[in-house]
Amino acid sequence: MTVTTDTDALLSIGEVSERTGLPTHTLRFYEQEGLFAGPVRRNAAGRRMYSEEQAHWARVCTKLRSSGMPLPEIHRYVALVREGPGNEKERFAILREHENKVAQQVADLQEALAVIHTKVEIYEEALSAGTADQLWRDGPTCD
Amino acid sequence: MTVTTDTDALLSIGEVSERTGLPTHTLRFYEQEGLFAGPVRRNAAGRRMYSEEQAHWARVCTKLRSSGMPLPEIHRYVALVREGPGNEKERFAILREHENKVAQQVADLQEALAVIHTKVEIYEEALSAGTADQLWRDGPTCD
DNA sequence: CTTTGACTTCAAGTCGACTTCAACTCCTAG
DNA sequence: CTAGGAGTTGAAGTCGACTTGAAGTCAAAG
Numbered sequence: 001m002t003v004t005t006d007t008d009a010l011l012s013i014g015e016v017s018e019r020t021g022l023p024t025h026t027l028r029f030y031e032q033e034g035l036f037a038g039p040v041r042r043n044a045a046g047r048r049m050y051s052e053e054q055a056h057w058a059r060v061c062t063k064l065r066s067s068g069m070p071l072p073e074i075h076r077y078v079a080l081v082r083e084g085p086g087n088e089k090e091r092f093a094i095l096r097e098h099e100n101k102v103a104q105q106v107a108d109l110q111e112a113l114a115v116i117h118t119k120v121e122i123y124e125e126a127l128s129a130g131t132a133d134q135l136w137r138d139g140p141t142c143d
Numbered sequence: 144m145t146v147t148t149d150t151d152a153l154l155s156i157g158e159v160s161e162r163t164g165l166p167t168h169t170l171r172f173y174e175q176e177g178l179f180a181g182p183v184r185r186n187a188a189g190r191r192m193y194s195e196e197q198a199h200w201a202r203v204c205t206k207l208r209s210s211g212m213p214l215p216e217i218h219r220y221v222a223l224v225r226e227g228p229g230n231e232k233e234r235f236a237i238l239r240e241h242e243n244k245v246a247q248q249v250a251d252l253q254e255a256l257a258v259i260h261t262k263v264e265i266y267e268e269a270l271s272a273g274t275a276d277q278l279w280r281d282g283p284t285c286d
Numbered sequence: 287c288t289t290t291g292a293c294t295t296c297a298a299g300t301c302g303a304c305t306t307c308a309a310c311t312c313c314t315a316g
Numbered sequence: 317c318t319a320g321g322a323g324t325t326g327a328a329g330t331c332g333a334c335t336t337g338a339a340g341t342c343a344a345a346g
Contacts, residue, residue: 012292012293013292014292023335024292025334025335025336026333028294028295029333029335033333045293045342045343046341047292047293047294047342048293048294060262063258063259064255064259066251066252066255067252067255070332070333071332071333072332085275088266088269088270088275089270089275091266092263092266092267092270095262095266098259099260102255103256106249106252106253106256108209109209109210109248109249109252110249112206112209112245113210113245113246113249115206116206116207116210116238116241116242116245117242119203123239124235132231133228133229133231155323156323157323166304166305167323168304168306169304169305171324172303172304172305176303188323189311189312189323189324190322191323208303213302213303214303
């Protein structure tokens with residue numbers, strides 16, 4: 001539950017960096033790439049001060065990125081947000097499509113995992129049976 | 144297509160490419176990077192002829208790669224295989240460690256998926272309730 | 287007052303894994 | 317014989333997403 005926008009404690013770039021795990025350089029880079037819907041405010045000394053919401057969005061961005069959404073597509077989404085109400089369906093489509101892609105990625109990764117695990121098991125068995133040298137006969141037969 | 148399915152059923156680079164989904168260029172590149180334990184043989188005309196085993200290994204490579212194993216690490220594994228029997232434990236360690244990494248990747252991806260899905264659900268609800276415009280109040284509150 | 291450390295800008299460099307290019311050779315079909 | 321398609325080589329280019337560098341500003345601590 002988000003509180004009202006009045007008494008928001010603003011966060012320095014270092015604080016946001018700590019919370020998100022993103023290097024400060026990367027936060028500046030993201031801003032430059034237009035990954036924040038609103039402007040990042042500055043204090044009297046010209047330093048960046050992030051709202052809680054912006055910090056949260058940065059955290060979301062780490063998830064979008066780590067799941068393979070390219071920066072331009074995040075930008076596309078943000079651009080729609082910036083435009084204001086009226087394009088929610090488009091925004092939804094971007095998110096849902098990415099969700100599908102990630103689900104596919106998980107499936108692919110699990111398939112790869114199965115292949116790898118098969119090989120691991122073969123080694124486990126051969127090693128405990130002391131027949132590991134037979135894993136090499138006339139080529140990498142080990143599958 | 145050259146129909147030589149006689150003796151050891153060697154495969155052309157094009158056939159291996161088709162089976163693995165790897166472009167022929169990439170197969171040559173992998174060979175150059177030392178990703179095959181044995182030599183890739185050549186026919187009279189100097190063209191690559193892969194054994195079934197090599198084709199299979201290439202397929203395994205696609206899984207290792209798609210799960211993020213770097214080429215140098217695949218190379219390290221292959222180098223051990225090339226050395227012959229005696230280092231099975233090391234080979235096993237490489238595989239098992241990668242297996243763990245992939246399991247972690249799956250977990251991370253599922254976490255990201257959860258975050259994304261949460262946002263998707265918020266949009267779904269707001270859209271069906273006709274309150275989508277409220278997703279934008281005074282910032283991207285939508286989480 | 288000086289140092290420390292976080293911050294600022296803009297520009298250039300890095301990385302892995304291909305991918306593309308250029309310039310061939312070779313085999314088979316028509 | 318000629319065209320087409322598959323194959324060969326080494327070198328150079330591409331890509332996204334940072335990352336690093338250079339050169340400076342600012343605020344509080346010792």
